Amino acid sequence: MKKTKIMAAAFAIFMALQPVVYADAALNKEIIALELEIVKMETKTGEYSKMPAKQLEKKKAKAKKDLEKKKAKAKKEAEKDKKALKKDLDKTGKDIKKAFD
DSSP states (O other), X not given: OHHHHHHHHHHHHHXXXXXXXXXXXXXXXXXXXXXXXXXXXXXXXXXXXXXXXXXXXXXXXHHHHHHHHHHHHHHHHHHHHHXXXXXXXXXXXXXXXXXXX
């Protein structure tokens, strides 16, 4: 019986953490894609090799601005997720304590 309670507790914690792991996957993917594009621009590879310097700088500045916005949004989402996770873990902890009583 005790093993079952421990397994249930571990599963409850895992399920509480699950949404946080996958919540911002799309946003992280966009951030990584923008960072990769900026690196391509700085090394002048691919489509950026034949682009005029002025146009390239303009495009790079826009990409950096977009990147900063995405990072700020990701930070905001992480704070929101952190608060939700804390709330869920508190509830899970109470449920586990109740199960062992």
